[in-house]
Amino acid sequence: MPKRLTILRCVSRRKWGADRKTLKMLYLTLIQSLINYASFLYGAASVKNLHTLNKIQYEGIRIITGALRCTRTSMLEAEAHLMPLDLRRQFLGLTFLGRAARLEHSLTATLVTTHHNHNHNIYLNKNLNKPRPWIAHAHQIMENMGFNYATLAKLNPKYMYCLPKLNIKFTMHTANKNQLTPFEVKSSYLSMLSNYVGHTIPVFTDGSVKEEKSGCAIAIKRLVHTYRLPNNTTIFTAELFAILKAIEKLLNQKITNS
Numbered sequence: 398m399p400k401r402l403t404i405l406r407c408v409s410r411r412k413w414g415a416d417r418k419t420l421k422m423l424y425l426t427l428i429q430s431l432i433n434y435a436s437f438l439y440g441a442a443s444v445k446n447l448h449t450l451n452k453i454q455y456e457g458i459r460i461i462t463g464a465l466r467c468t469r470t471s472m473l474e475a476e477a478h479l480m481p482l483d484l485r486r487q488f489l490g491l492t493f494l495g496r497a498a499r500l501e502h503s504l505t506a507t508l509v510t511t512h513h514n515h516n517h518n519i520y521l522n523k524n525l526n527k528p529r530p531w532i533a534h535a536h537q538i539m540e541n542m543g544f545n546y547a548t549l550a551k552l553n554p555k556y557m558y559c560l561p562k563l564n565i566k567f568t569m570h571t572a573n574k575n576q577l578t579p580f581e582v583k584s585s586y587l588s589m590l591s592n593y594v595g596h597t598i599p600v601f602t603d604g605s606v607k608e609e610k611s612g613c614a615i616a617i618k619r620l621v622h623t624y625r626l627p628n629n630t631t632i633f634t635a636e637l638f639a640i641l642k643a644i645e646k647l648l649n650q651k652i653t654n655s
Contacts, residue, residue, distance in 0.1 A: 398453055401427045405460050420461045421477065428457050432482065437490030440483075441531050450482055490535050499552040566592075600643050604635025613639035617646055 405423055408415045415423070432450055440447075451470065458473040459466070474481055480488065500506045568589045574582060590599065601616040611630035614623045624642060626635055 398428065398431065401431075402453065402456055402460070405457060409460050409463075417461060424457045424461055428453065429479075433485065433489060436482070436486045437493065437535070438531055440486040440490065441534060447482070454479070454482055487535075487538060490531065491538065494532075494535055494539070495549065498546050499549050600647065602636070602639035602643050604632055604637075604639050606630070606632045606635060611635050613642070615639055615643040615646065617643065622646070 404427060405420065408423065409420055414420075432454065455470050455473060458464075458477045458479060459468070462473060462476050464473055464476070471481070497503070498506050566589055568585065572585075577585075593599075598618060602613070603615075604613040605611070609628045611626040611628065611632075611634075612624060613626060613635045614621060616622075622642065624638065626638060630638075
C-alpha cells in the first residue's frame with residue numbers, strides 16, 4: 398500500500414502533475430479498491446488495525462486535495478466526496494447481504510436469512526476477548542434500520558448456459574486398468590456394450606501426445622478421422638478436441654443413437 402501512495406505522490410507534482418480528478422481516479426483504482434476488497438469481513442478487527450487503514454485514506458485524500466497536514470479527516474473526506482471507511486464497510490456489507498438474500502434456492506441466501514436465528518450469546522460468553530461475527534453485527538444494523546428480508550424481491554438468475562443431463566457409464570473406471578489383463582478389459586467393455594441394444598453406433602475417440610507433437614482421432618462406422626493439432630497441445634486438449642469432432646460428425650450425419 399505505501400508503494401501505491403508513492404505512485405500517487407509522483408503524479409501529483411505542482412507544476413507538471415495530474416489534476417485533482419485524475420488523482421482521485423488513481424486513488425480509487427490503486428488504493429481504495431484494495432481497502433474495499435472484502436472490507437466488511439475484516440470490519441470486526443481491532444481499532445488499532447482499522448486505524449492504519451484510516452491513515453492510508455487520510456494520506457491519499459491529502460495528496461488529492463493538497464490540504465495541510467493539520468486538516469481533520471472528516472473535513473478531507475467531505476472535501477473529496479469520499480465515504481469514511483467504517484461507513485463504507487457497513488455499506489458494502491449490507492449491499493452484499495441484500496444481494497445474497499435475493500437469490501432463490503441459494504445456500505448463501507439461506508445462511509444469510511436464517512443466521513439471525515442463531516444465538517450468539519453463547520459464543521460471546523465463551524470468547525469475551527474476540528469480536529462479534531460480522532454477520533451478527535450486520536443483522537444488528539439491519540434490525541436497527543427496521544429492515545425485513547421478506548420485503549426483498551427474489552431473483553432467479555438466468556444463466557448464460559445450462560448443464561445438460563448426461564447418462565454416463567463409469568463401468569470401465571471402477572478398476573485400475575494396470576491391474577487387469579487385456580482379456581478382462583475386453584470382457585468388461587463388451588459387457589458394458591451389451592447394455593446398448595438396438596440401433597446404436599459406438600464412437601471411439603482418442604488423443605495422443607508424443608514429445609511436442611499432438612494429434613487426435615475418432616472412429617465412427619469403421620471410418621477413422623485423424624487430426625493434427627498444434628505443437629505443444631496438451632493431452633487434455635487433444636482428448637477434448639476429439640470428443641468435439643465426434644459430436645460434430647454425429648450432428649452433421651444426424652445420428653441420434655450413438
